[in-house]
Amino acid sequence: MSDSVPSRTTKKQTQQGHDYEARHLLVLEGLEAVRKRPAMYIGSTDTKGLMHCLWEIIDNAVDEALSGFGTEIDVTLGQDGSIAVADTARGIPVDIEPRTGLSGVEVVFTKLHAGGKFGAGSYNATGGLHGVGASVVNALSSRLDVEVDRAGVTWGLSFKHGIPGTFAGDGPTAKFTPGAQLAKVGKVKRGVSGTRVRYWPDRQIFLPDAQLSLESLTGRARQTSFLVPGLAIRVRDERGEEVIEEVHRHDGGIAEFCEFLAPDQAVTDMIRLQGTDRFTETVPMLDDSGSLTPTDVERDLEVDIALRWGTGYETVTRSFVNIIATPKGGTHVQGYERALTKAMAKALDGTRLLKSGEEVTKEDALEGLTSVVTVRLAEPQFEGQTKEVLGTPAVNRLVAKIVEAELGEFLTSTKPAIRQQARTVMEKVVSASRTRVAARAHKEAQRRKTALESSTLPPKLKDCRSNDVDKCELFIVEGDSALGTAQRARDSEFQALLPIRGKILNVQKASVGDMLKNVECASIIQVVGAGSGRTFDLDAARYGKVIFMADADSDGAHIRCLLATLFFRYMRPLLEAGRVYTAVPPLHRFEINNPRKGQEKYIYTYSDVEYQRKAAELTKKNISFKEPQRYKGLGEMDADQLKETTMSPRHRTLRRMTVDDAALAEVTFEMLMGNEVAPRKEFIIDGAYAIDAEQIDA
Known part of the structure; x- marks a missing residue:
């Protein structure tokens, strides 16, 4: 019984599979x-x-x-x-x-x-x-x-x-x-x-x-x-x-149509690109016996294009084959856009508008351009009955040939009125090219910035152990020599060290992209951990204090100024919150000969005025001391001296950097660190008269 059921099923399936004859065919006649x-x-x-x-x-x-x-x-x-x-x-x-x-x-x-x-x-x-x-x-x-x-x-x-x-x-x-x-x-x-x-x-x-x-x-x-x-x-x-x-x-025809479509004010007169050409197309033709025979047929192609550039940035293109709109373009539009780009690039080669390494693309040439592209030919090949795309291959080449010649004549015309319009168009295209490159660079910078902010911390950071942000301090230290001393002098529980090599990039002059490419700037932004620019999040900062620690000389002052510029431009909320400081290392050290009980062996001074006052005081009290030491850099101190004078919260002096007047600070940074040299030179000259030449440590 169990064997008979499958046999009947197989027979039924076989009958259904073979029951397919001519009578089952449906013939749809006419419409x-x-x-x-x-x-x-x-x-x-x-x-x-x-x-x-x-x-x-x-x-x-x-x-x-x-x-x-x-x-x-x-x-x-x-x-x-x-x-x-x-x-x-x-x-x-x-x-x-x-x-x-x-x-x-x-x-x-x-x-x-x-x-x-x-x-x-x-x-x-x-x-x-x-x-x-x-x-x-x-x-x-x-x-x-x-x-x-x-x-x-x-x-x-x-x-x-x-x-x-x-x-x-x-x-x-x-x-x-x-x-x-x-x-x-x-x-x-x-x-x-x-x-x-x-x-x-x-x-x-x-x-x-x-x-x-x-x-x-x-x-x-x-x-x-x-x-x-x-x-x-x-x-x-x-x-x-x-x-x-x-x-x-x-x-008015397509010239009037082009003006109707234009969304902006014109910077050129209406330009007409017209021409005719012939091509050979192989098509199947019915012969007298009813057979299809491949036959070469001569086709006439008429090209008529109206275009004009405007002050805006939108591109409007309408294309037609005979009177049928082709909203998805086709070979006629491909030839037109290719020739437009080629003619523009060739015309720009004869000018000095493009700098070395710059180039124009189709998007640059089309920016602000309104155009109506029409071609007429017998029996065009469309893709589908809805006729949205022209497919005749030869049209691409012939339209490109006509457009390149006609548009090239306009762009290189020697007639004063036309030459001025052509110059304006080429300047607009070059501007579009540079804007495109700048936008791409900005986009890449944003991508790099996002990757930077989410990446791991740099290996040269000597981080602290504590997770208490309010307690943690980040010392940005100038030079590897000072780093070694600072590493022995710090309290690793809450003090972190980040060394920088020399002078960082002047970000007042540089672009965002250049800033993010700079190793030192990128490291500082990574370590602070709160982002940069508009995306900066003060609550995400990893340290309660950021302290610049550089030598007490002109180079050190320059480094502190560069760091202040970086924080002002890209991490300003830290400054506004009063969380950025500069360390104040000593300039001189007095070593007392045979100090009495309770008297300090070493006395530090932090300015020339303080040094002179202390020297006079010691001399008046008949306290003997060795020749005072003048510190040229942090690296000349040993760890105990650096800890006692500069890093230990119990003895150190810090200068807090604040932004009381943001507008004034912006102007000051631009004057001191910006691209304009004249205001900075005037500021230096005016300040030179207030300096005592004898006080300069040369």
């Missing part, structure tokens, strides 16, 4: 495929897809205007949900197409990949390419009516879901009888021609919330009127309580 998979043709069935259907019908009328036929297009959004597009062009052909035996109107609205844009002669440059626009809209409509005026006759035909027939009344719900053909429905004056299409989108196909956007339609109509000078597009919306009607016509 059935469109209704089955609408997103393949219009992208989606939401508002975007609904608008795409409208663009297809409008673009057919615009293609006629682009070819020189018709100067008016009317678009009406009806209150009953219908959409009507009317033009005054040649009108769709009404005669019989020999291969299908159908009228031209039926071919255009019922056959996929059929239309006048495949052959040679009807259209030279058009937005339509695949021949599915009108037929797809027809397939996705619950009703479509078309009327054509040609040769004094008005022809008419209606469709339901792409099937030709007749409706007994108005609207898509009227009784429909299939099987009708194109018929005469009226007369018009001789010379009057055009096409009128009115359709109702099938609400079984489109999502319930899909609605036509008047704003999008108006924007597209305005854009098209710029691209086809002299074409008037009337948009009428009857859906609301009030009828809204606008007419768009712009005879």
Whole structure:
């Protein structure tokens, strides 16, 4: 019994797996495929897809205007949900197409990949390419009516879901009888021609919330009127309580369009880059026997670009192939941007604006640039039916060639007015390049700073054992020789030592990046542990006191000044909180000969005035002493002497550094340590007269 169950299951599975024959194949004929998979043709069935259907019908009328036929297009959004597009062009052909035996109107609205844009002669440059626009809209409509005026006759035909027939009344719900053909429905004056299409989108196909956007339609109509000078597009919306009607016509073409798009004030006049060229394209062509044969076809390419630089920093680029917008660019935009960068770099080579090592990139050249890029060619290769990206490879090279030559002529012009504008543009591009480099350096500095603040402490730090921040002290010590003495003199429980080699970087003159690259500055910021600049956190500081301990000579004073500059610029809260000090080492030592009981053997003085006073006092009291020792540096003291005079809290003297007037301190630091030499020189000269030359320790 257990063996029989698997055998029956296997037999059933085998029957299901082999039950696949020709009768199971679904053949979608005509426009059935469109209704089955609408997103393949219009992208989606939401508002975007609904608008795409409208663009297809409008673009057919615009293609006629682009070819020189018709100067008016009317678009009406009806209150009953219908959409009507009317033009005054040649009108769709009404005669019989020999291969299908159908009228031209039926071919255009019922056959996929059929239309006048495949052959040679009807259209030279058009937005339509695949021949599915009108037929797809027809397939996705619950009703479509078309009327054509040609040769004094008005022809008419209606469709339901792409099937030709007749409706007994108005609207898509009227009784429909299939099987009708194109018929005469009226007369018009001789010379009057055009096409009128009115359709109702099938609400079984489109999502319930899909609605036509008047704003999008108006924007597209305005854009098209710029691209086809002299074409008037009337948009009428009857859906609301009030009828809204606008007419768009712009005879200025893409130059006027470029000015309309520009978000800033111009620094150049409108620049037009125009040119034509030819290229050979290999395409499959149907021969007389119906076979596809690769054939070399000569294509004409027309390039027309309007651009101008402005005072701002925003880049605005609109690109078009024939009259179809390509929002995602393509080979024409790639060629344009590549040539723009190349022409700018070549023009700058002939000037002294760029310094050695500097270079301009595409982003630099595009900064503040508004441009409209248009190309016209027959049968462009688009990526997908939505035509958002041009894919024709040869366009890249030809557009780059034309742009480089035309723009190079502008940038190197010898005409005074143009030369001044070109100079302004190149200065703007160079400025953008330097700003980009500076921004990148700042970003790298911030990354380095973050890494610095989170990294381990430097090995040369001799840290203390205590974790009590208020009690802990950090001595920043000048030189390794003084470090050895200070290490023996310190109380390692709460006193930490950080040696620095000589004079640190003057951060008043240096950038943030240079400061963080400096080993000594970076070590101090790491050890303090509270960050730097705007990110400094006083509560995160690892020490209650920071003490500068340097020699009591001019070099030591300079080092203390450099350290004070670092703390003022990048760790100012420590100064404002009164937690930064300078140690006061002695300048002289008196050694008493045969001191009496209770009398100190060594007496220290911390200034020349104090030294003279003490020497006079000892002499007056007949106290004998050896020749006083003059300390030239901390390294001349032994550990006991340094501890007693400079480091021990019981005997030492500290000078607290404070910031009582931040504005005045800022000015003083800039004068003493900044880039301007003249104020510092004047300060030194004025102070020189107050110094007694005999007191200088030379």
